[in-house]
Amino acid sequence: MQPIYDIESFRPSQAVGAHIGRARRAIVEAINQELAPLDISHAQWIVVLLLGDGAASTAAELCKILIYDPGAMTRLLDRLQKKGVLKRVRTKADRRAVRLELTAEGAKLYPRIVEALVQVYNRLLRGFSRAEVQQLDDLLKRMVANA
Amino acid sequence: MQPIYDIESFRPSQAVGAHIGRARRAIVEAINQELAPLDISHAQWIVVLLLGDGAASTAAELCKILIYDPGAMTRLLDRLQKKGVLKRVRTKADRRAVRLELTAEGAKLYPRIVEALVQVYNRLLRGFSRAEVQQLDDLLKRMVANA
DNA sequence: TGACAGTGTTTGCCTAGGCAATTAATATCC
């Protein structure tokens, strides 16, 4: 298999990286716009999502999944707590860790975020067959696997 | 064409957005690692690239292409100037604008960045046929077009 | 030509993430 790009003909703005970057920007902007009424930031709704579906329940887990700085996470959680979205609960099992729980308020946010995401993705995937989406996913996963 | 995702079965971490996010992270990290010896940040090498291949020559153009805040751009250019990578040249044509030019130093950076990008992309695309890369590009472009 | 809108750049202020050091609690290993 010959290499895809070579130095002579390389055009940065036409490379996969640029396309991926533009697609990501389109997604982020669309979601932000959709979630604007909830007054919640990009980093924040991802956390609500992860707590809401049980993928994480402590700051450390969130940091690991999101590859996010622990210090920044503490402050992000502070903000969500101040908003009344989540609460910190110390547990007996491990007294270092703080279990994070969505409040009733926060729990109401979860389905709204899911709905927004589904809507945005479906919109950005207009005209795609399921097979094409599957293929896109697969190609991206192969890139990540090569890292 | 039926919608791709539905609320019940939606798994955020398996959606296209997540895959795109992970691919982007893999690319950024690989490039940063490759360019670490140059002591230049993510935002900075993109600017050098755009100036180097003539895609932009003023701060305003850079902002437009990168969808980047003008204030932040001023300061980013300050840093690159202090590093001796570029210089600002006032021109008679439009006395508001400042033409940006790579210094001899900056010009030497350009091919090294291109080389790093080509290398990283080719590595992340190991095992891809040209057709597959083309398909990936196309699928991403279609998403962006739907935005 | 002169008022006015628009453009290019800069600055100040605010927010937020990264890094390093700290503290508290737990795990490990002898």
Next chain:
DNA sequence: GGATATTAATTGCCTAGGCAAACACTGTCA
């Protein structure tokens, strides 16, 4: 059991981007 390493969370400090206001200059249009 006790020294040591590791882990979870927090804090302070630094850097950098977003927004809004300010300023200089250019373009437009009556």
